[in-house]
Amino acid sequence: MRMLINVAESVVADALRGMAVAHPELTVDVENRVVVRRDAPVDGKVGLVSGGGSGHEPLHGGFVGPGMLSAACPGEVFTSPVPDQMVRAAAAVDSGAGVLFIVKNYTGDVLNFDMAAELAEDEGIRIAKVLVNDDVAVTDSLYTAGRRGTGATLFVEKIAGAAAEEGQPLERVEALARQVNENSRSFGVALSACSTPAKGSPTFDLPAGELELGVGIHGEPGRERRAMMTSREIADFSVNAILDDMNPRNPVLLLVNGMGATPLLELYGFNAEVQRVLTERGVAVARTLVGNYVTSLDMAGASVTLCQVDEELLRLYDAPVRTPGLRWGV
Amino acid sequence: MLDADFFRRWMTATAASVEREAERLTALDSPIGDADHGSNLRRGFTAVVAVLEKDAPDTPGAVLVLAGRQLISTVGGASGPLYGTLLRRTGKALGEAAEVSEAQLTDALRAGVDAVMALGGAAPGDKTMIDALVPAVDALPESFAAARAAAEEGALATMPLQARKGRASYLGERSIGHQDPGATSAALLITALAGAAEAGEAADV
Numbered sequence: 001m002r003m004l005i006n007v008a009e010s011v012v013a014d015a016l017r018g019m020a021v022a023h024p025e026l027t028v029d030v031e032n033r034v035v036v037r038r039d040a041p042v043d044g045k046v047g048l049v050s051g052g053g054s055g056h057e058p059l060h061g062g063f064v065g066p067g068m069l070s071a072a073c074p075g076e077v078f079t080s081p082v083p084d085q086m087v088r089a090a091a092a093v094d095s096g097a098g099v100l101f102i103v104k105n106y107t108g109d110v111l112n113f114d115m116a117a118e119l120a121e122d123e124g125i126r127i128a129k130v131l132v133n134d135d136v137a138v139t140d141s142l143y144t145a146g147r148r149g150t151g152a153t154l155f156v157e158k159i160a161g162a163a164a165e166e167g168q169p170l171e172r173v174e175a176l177a178r179q180v181n182e183n184s185r186s187f188g189v190a191l192s193a194c195s196t197p198a199k200g201s202p203t204f205d206l207p208a209g210e211l212e213l214g215v216g217i218h219g220e221p222g223r224e225r226r227a228m229m230t231s232r233e234i235a236d237f238s239v240n241a242i243l244d245d246m247n248p249r250n251p252v253l254l255l256v257n258g259m260g261a262t263p264l265l266e267l268y269g270f271n272a273e274v275q276r277v278l279t280e281r282g283v284a285v286a287r288t289l290v291g292n293y294v295t296s297l298d299m300a301g302a303s304v305t306l307c308q309v310d311e312e313l314l315r316l317y318d319a320p321v322r323t324p325g326l327r328w329g330v
Numbered sequence: 331m332l333d334a335d336f337f338r339r340w341m342t343a344t345a346a347s348v349e350r351e352a353e354r355l356t357a358l359d360s361p362i363g364d365a366d367h368g369s370n371l372r373r374g375f376t377a378v379v380a381v382l383e384k385d386a387p388d389t390p391g392a393v394l395v396l397a398g399r400q401l402i403s404t405v406g407g408a409s410g411p412l413y414g415t416l417l418r419r420t421g422k423a424l425g426e427a428a429e430v431s432e433a434q435l436t437d438a439l440r441a442g443v444d445a446v447m448a449l450g451g452a453a454p455g456d457k458t459m460i461d462a463l464v465p466a467v468d469a470l471p472e473s474f475a476a477a478r479a480a481a482e483e484g485a486l487a488t489m490p491l492q493a494r495k496g497r498a499s500y501l502g503e504r505s506i507g508h509q510d511p512g513a514t515s516a517a518l519l520i521t522a523l524a525g526a527a528e529a530g531e532a533a534d535v
Contacts, residue, residue: 076369082410111412143494203364
């Protein structure tokens with residue numbers, strides 16, 4: 001696998017150095033791996049800290065800025081950050097109004113953020129946590145680690161970020177984040193495996209002519225493998241998997257998300273099919289976002305996320321945002 | 331009796347073994363995980379060896395507490411908090427004694443393994459590091475060699491299991507037929523412990 005890197009050990013640090021020069025509106029601490037909006041801490045504003053393994057860009061560093069995250073902690077590729085990073089991030093953004101940790105439901109992310117919350121509270125920082133677990137591909141039972149957090153992370157960070165920007169208190173920002181997660185469902189498919197820099201070759205074998213249904217964003221295989229399907233068939237399968245699990249009565253936000261290696265040409269075509277199924281199933285789409293937002297290195301494929309919104313959530317979603325990866329209304 | 335030197339040897343031997351086996355651990359992590367277990371642990375134990383050389387704690391408990399804290403600070407993922415907690419809680423249970431008996435080590439290690447089970451919510455049979463650690467602690471009163479054999483057996487025995495914790499659990503039945511990378515690295519840790527004991531015996535002669 002040919003990669004545009006120096007050595008595997010330095011890919012995250014190298015990316016952060018490049019991000020720092022591209023985005024002077026952010027403070028990028030390359031050594032400690034924390035990305036913070038330049039004006040933090042903002043007086044009276046709740047801090048929003050997220051993070052997770054690298055390899056999902058623009059998630060999360062690309063979502064730092066006014067209207068969204070206050071700080072992000074990138075871990076190694078597909079590996080959660082360590083508590084030291086999160087505590088440092090919390091300290092950098094806390095104005096005294098408290099900090100919300102937005103955590104995707106992966107064992108490593110959960111454990112490290114839990115440890116970080118304890119350490120940050122020892123330092124006198126008020127911490128709340130919200131767990132994102134929107135992936136309907138994972139059987140949710142007492143005997144698994146639960147559903148993964150995927151595309152809904154963007155909606156949680158955007159809507160909670162807008163509420164925090166308005167100066168809403170920690171309890172309210174946390175409640176909104178929780179509501180967005182509860183209202184969201186996702187499903188993903190992979191047309192190819194991705195290659196981590198450390199391994200240098202695809203993390204699983206996916207023969208030509210087959211696809212993985214219900215794939216995650218960490219290069220782990222999905223729940224089921226089938227012969228290759230058309231965009232129309234994949235849209236039917238994905239949307240139906242989501243609607244089997246939720247019954248939206250209100251309009252939804254729709255994210256048609258690329259995994260990294262699928263071009264926009266295909267994503268827009270896929271979006272047309274997704275919208276067709278939603279119309280057939282009587283689901284109204286309030287806003288649509290198409291692009292690479294929660295990626296999985298060089299994996300080909302896409303995921304669909306729906307989030308049921310009321311007027312308040314839609315207003316917060318539409319509020320101005322200015323980050324490297326998401327920007328509107330400014 | 332086991333002194334701080336013994337525990338330093340244990341950590342150094344674990345680091346050497348993780349370095350040697352990193353690629354195998356990552357290969358085991360590819361079909362059911364995300365192919366980074368070896369590189370993550372290597373980063374952590376390299377840092378452990380470095381900090382133990384720099385700070386040279388003088389009690390068994392302090393060696394393990396420092397090593398555990400270092401793993402939490404450098405590994406990330408689930409392995410960082412889980413291995414970090416194992417060593418920290420074992421170290422805390424050893425207290426401040428300059429030397430500890432093998433029986434004390436067994437009790438402390440059991441406390442460490444219990445803490446890992448509480449943190450990760452995993453039980454034996456879930457296809458995790460616990461499947462190597464629990465049999466090892468059970469066998470430790472017999473001998474270090476018995477603990478090593480039990481850990482290695484426990485790691486192998488994860489192959490037919492369906493994962494119920496960690497990233498492999500997302501694969502459901504598709505996780506069956508693969509040896510768990512976490513149980514495999516846990517067996518390396520116990521093997522290094524037995525190795526440290528044998529090296530100590532050789533030195534005593």
